[in-house]
Amino acid sequence: MIEAIGLTKRYGRTVAVDDLSFTVQPGRVTGFLGPNGAGKSTTMRMILGLDRPTAGRVLIDGKPYTELNRPLQTVGALLDAKWVHPNRSARAHLKWLAVSNGLPKSRVDAVLEAVGLTQVASKNAGGFSLGMSQRLGIAAALLGDPKVLLFDEPVNGLDPEGILWIRTFMQNLAAEGRTVLVSSHLLSEMALTASELVVIGRGKLITQSSTQEFIDRSTGNTVLVRSPQLFKLGPLLVDKGFTVRDGADGALSVSGATSDQIGDIAAANGVVLHELSPQRGSLEEAFMQLTGDAVEYHAEIGK
Amino acid sequence: MTLLAVERIKLFSTRSPYWCSALALVLGVGLTAIIAASTDNGQLSLGATQFGSSQLALSVVLVMAALAVTTEYRFSTIRATFLAVPNRTSALVAKTVVVAFIAAVLGEIIAFGSVGIAKVLSPASDLAITTGDEWRHVAGVGLLYGIGAVIAIAVGILVRQTAGAVAILLVWNMLLEGLIGIIPKVGVKIQAWLPFMNANHFLQLGGDNPAEQAGAGVDFKLSQWGSLGYFAAIAVALLVVALIVAKRRDA
Numbered sequence: 229m230i231e232a233i234g235l236t237k238r239y240g241r242t243v244a245v246d247d248l249s250f251t252v253q254p255g256r257v258t259g260f261l262g263p264n265g266a267g268k269s270t271t272m273r274m275i276l277g278l279d280r281p282t283a284g285r286v287l288i289d290g291k292p293y294t295e296l297n298r299p300l301q302t303v304g305a306l307l308d309a310k311w312v313h314p315n316r317s318a319r320a321h322l323k324w325l326a327v328s329n330g331l332p333k334s335r336v337d338a339v340l341e342a343v344g345l346t347q348v349a350s351k352n353a354g355g356f357s358l359g360m361s362q363r364l365g366i367a368a369a370l371l372g373d374p375k376v377l378l379f380d381e382p383v384n385g386l387d388p389e390g391i392l393w394i395r396t397f398m399q400n401l402a403a404e405g406r407t408v409l410v411s412s413h414l415l416s417e418m419a420l421t422a423s424e425l426v427v428i429g430r431g432k433l434i435t436q437s438s439t440q441e442f443i444d445r446s447t448g449n450t451v452l453v454r455s456p457q458l459f460k461l462g463p464l465l466v467d468k469g470f471t472v473r474d475g476a477d478g479a480l481s482v483s484g485a486t487s488d489q490i491g492d493i494a495a496a497n498g499v500v501l502h503e504l505s506p507q508r509g510s511l512e513e514a515f516m517q518l519t520g521d522a523v524e525y526h527a528e529i530g531k
Numbered sequence: 532m533t534l535l536a537v538e539r540i541k542l543f544s545t546r547s548p549y550w551c552s553a554l555a556l557v558l559g560v561g562l563t564a565i566i567a568a569s570t571d572n573g574q575l576s577l578g579a580t581q582f583g584s585s586q587l588a589l590s591v592v593l594v595m596a597a598l599a600v601t602t603e604y605r606f607s608t609i610r611a612t613f614l615a616v617p618n619r620t621s622a623l624v625a626k627t628v629v630v631a632f633i634a635a636v637l638g639e640i641i642a643f644g645s646v647g648i649a650k651v652l653s654p655a656s657d658l659a660i661t662t663g664d665e666w667r668h669v670a671g672v673g674l675l676y677g678i679g680a681v682i683a684i685a686v687g688i689l690v691r692q693t694a695g696a697v698a699i700l701l702v703w704n705m706l707l708e709g710l711i712g713i714i715p716k717v718g719v720k721i722q723a724w725l726p727f728m729n730a731n732h733f734l735q736l737g738g739d740n741p742a743e744q745a746g747a748g749v750d751f752k753l754s755q756w757g758s759l760g761y762f763a764a765i766a767v768a769l770l771v772v773a774l775i776v777a778k779r780r781d782a
Contacts (some may be wrong), residue, residue, distance in 0.1 A: 277617050278610055279781040294617040305614060313545055320544035328537040328615040368611070438744040 229254055229407055230275060230376060234284030237270050237431075246431040247284065248464035252409045252424075254375070257402045259422030259439065260411035263519050266430040268411040269307070272380050275409075276305055288376055300329040302411045304369030305315045305378040309361035314354020318345055318364050321353055322371060329372055339367040359390045366397070377401055379410040383417060395421045415515040419443060429519035451487045453480040468493065479503070534616065534625035541608075542599060542629060551595035552637055556644065559588030563645035564652060573655035577665055578736040580649045580658065584641045584672045585734050589679060591700055592634050596680035597696040599630045600687030613714070614782045620774050623688060627770060631680040638676030641682035642669045667755070668736045674759060675721045675730050678766045679704075682726070685769035688777050703727070727766040 230252040237245040245267040252258045269515040270464050273279040275286045277293035285292060288303055296302050312321050323337045340346045343363040348356070353364060362382060369377055379398065383391045398421060402408045409426075412418050418425060418439065425442050435442065455461055458480055465472050465482055468489075475481035482490060487506050494501050542548050562583030600623075603609040616622040640721055646669055650658050660669055683700055690696040708725045712718045722728045732751045753761055 273781070276611060276614055280779070296617065299617055300615055307610070308607065311611045313602065313606050313608050315546055316541075316544045320540065324537050324540040324613070327533065327540060327611075330533065404616075444650070488645050 230286065230288055230409060231290075231312065232271070232275070232284070232323060234399070235271060235274060235281055235286055236283040237267070237274060238280065238282045243333055244431055245274070245281075248428065248431065248433050249284075250426045250433060250436050252407055252426070253406040255402060255405050256424055257398050257408045257410060257422045258424040258426060258475055259418035260426050261415060261418050261515075262411075262428040262434075264413050266413075266428050266519070268413075268428065270409060270431075271428075272305070272307060272378055272409075275378065276303070276307070279333050297418065298329040300325065300331070300372035300374065302372070302374055303343045304372060304374040305380075306365040306369045306382060307360075307378070307380045309358070309365040310351040311362070312364065315352050317350050318353050318356070318367075319349040321364065322368060325371055327369055331372055335371055335373070339370045342370060343367045359387065362390065362394070366394070374406070376407040377409070380406075381411055381413070382414070391417075427518065434518055450462040450481050450483045450507045451485060451490055452503065452505045452507055453482055453490060453501065454478075455480075455494070455499055455501050457499045460497065461494060464493055464497055464499075465490065481507070485506070534621055535629055537616075537627045541626075542633070545602070547597055547598050547602065548633070551591055551598070552633075555588040555591040555595070555637060556641055558591060559583040559641035560644045560648050562587050564648045567649040567652040570656075572653050572655060574651055575653040575656035577646070577658050577660065577668065580595075580645045581642060581668060581672060581734065584638065584645050585675065585731065586705075588641050589676065590705060591772065592637060592676050593679055593683040593700045593704060594697050596630050596634055597687040597700055598693060599626060600684050601691065601693040601696050604691040606692060610782050617780075619778050623638040623684075623701075623774055623777060627681055627684050630684060631677040634680035635673040635677035637710035637737055638673035639670065642672035664736060671734050671759070675734065675762075678759075678763050679727075679730070681766040681770055685773040688773035699713070719749050725753050726762050729753065730762045733759040733762065 232248055232250050235245055235248040236243070248267070248271060260268055260271070269278060274281050275288070275293065288296065293299060293303065296405060312318075319340065322339065323333070325331075326333065327334050333336075337346070340349050343366050343419075345360065345363055345367060349359065353361065356364060366379075366382075369379070377398075379394075382394050382398075386394065395417075398408050398410055402423075410418075410421060412421075422439055424437075425437045425439050427442065437445075452475055453461065454477075458478070462472055462480060465480075465485065468485070470485040473481045473484045487504050491501065491504055493499075560583060563580050565580055566582065570579070600609075605614065612622055613619055646660065649656070660666055683696070686699055686759060688694045690699065704727050708722065708727050711725065712722050714721070726748060729751070732749070732753070733755050735755065751758060
């Protein structure tokens with residue numbers, strides 16, 4: 229479990245992370261969502277003890293990272309796949325990591341196998357493609373068989389196959405009961421990967437909820453209704469307190485009601501329905517709406 | 532011990548230490564070879580065998596030691612290191628110990644290699660190492676390299692980039708300390724307290740020929756071993772400052 233309590237990071241007068249509190253539970257993938265520059269990476273570096281918080285603290289299973297004994301056995305992290313020496317082989321990179329945390333050499337081969345890099349293990353990491361680097365980074369994160377895993381924008385720049393592989397991989401890790409925190413600036417990606425969301429904008433917590441709840445709440449439910457008797461149905465829906473707008477092709481767009489409710493009302497009043505279809509707003513729109521203020525504010529600060 | 536093993540694996544799994552060691556060896560021993568070859572057979576003194584090791588090759592070793600740290604910052608592997616070993620002080624001390632040890636061993640190889648090649652090229656010269664002073668002059672090169680490596684690592688940690696660290700070390704060692712002697716009257720007095728001047732003072736053979744002695748003409752206040760201690764104390768002080776900075780700074 230990861231627990232952030234009032235986490236704050238200031239660089240001079242700029243506040244990168246502002247009084248951020250959230251928890252990440254084991255057994256599921258938690259998405260750490262926010263636009264670029266929202267403070268996701270800074271927060272992750274503070275979780276891992278690389279950056280010193282200006283205020284607040286963050287605990288991993290009740291302890292700050294820097295107090296963990298052999299930390300790789302508790303926490304695995306992939307913050308940047310390029311954190312390898314280009315002239316060092318993949319195996320040598322994993323070997324020194326393993327030795328530093330008292331892990332047997334067999335773990336090196338095991339994680340190389342798990343990410344499918346066995347064939348190129350003795351090649352220099354500098355010659356790896358982005359996808360291969362990302363796999364090497366994941367191998368390093370898995371080295372100590374940790375209970376807690378952190379990934380910072382792991383699918384950035386990957387091809388669809390690589391994205392699918394990482395997504396499945398993270399879900400499997402969570403299914404094994406591990407705590408998985410993965411950051412992204414793409415809600416559509418998180419909707420497919422994460423079951424829980426921590427959403428931040430401009431360093432502040434916007435919301436923490438389940439992904440489904442977040443999407444339902446933020447996209448808003450509208451239902452498209454088509455009927456030859458709209459003149460009759462429209463006022464009935466307005467009476468019930470729903471918002472009714474004229475949609476395309478003479479249909480009605482009803483918000484605030486489920487399709488079940490509208491169907492029931494129509495049946496009770498003998499209205500013929502030709503179409504009754506729930507409409508989903510786009511995730512991107514919803515996300516922009518929620519974090520839009522944060523981003524605009526950010527731009528103004530920059531002036 | 533674990534951390535020493537880690538730093539050893541890291542150092543020897545890249546190519547730069549091999550190249551730097553080879554270059555230091557070629558330059559150090561090579562310069563002695565050239566000096567020996569161009570001196571009349573029988574005229575070569577032991578004091579002339581260590582110019583290559585104590586002046587030229589030292590610079591390469593300083594660069595190698597600085598690179599051991601700055602490449603970690605350059606490729607952000609320092610962050611991977613601090614993730615694996617959150618106690619930054621022990622991680623960096625382990626690195627310093629490994630690099631300083633390698634530098635010291637390299638120093639001995641270059642120093643005795645220089646004497647060896649001089650013996651081969653100038654067999655009639657008296658190059659026997661018998662007195663304590665002569666042993667200090669030759670074997671002392673290793674100590675100089677080990678301590679010099681500590682200074683280079685401290686500078687590397689503080690500056691964090693290769694170009695900056697290398698420029699500082701080379702200008703400091705090869706130019707700055709020598710140029711200060713140009714300042715009238717006080718220059719020589721200041722030089723008596725400069726670290727690399729004291730390092731050279733430690734190596735001085737005390738022969739009749741002042742041209743053979745780096746740092747000749749400087750009125751050192753310390754004994755030769757005192758100068759080495761002073762050099763080491765400055766190295767440790769710099770390292771302590773670097774470790775404190777590294778601990779407080781965001782990685």
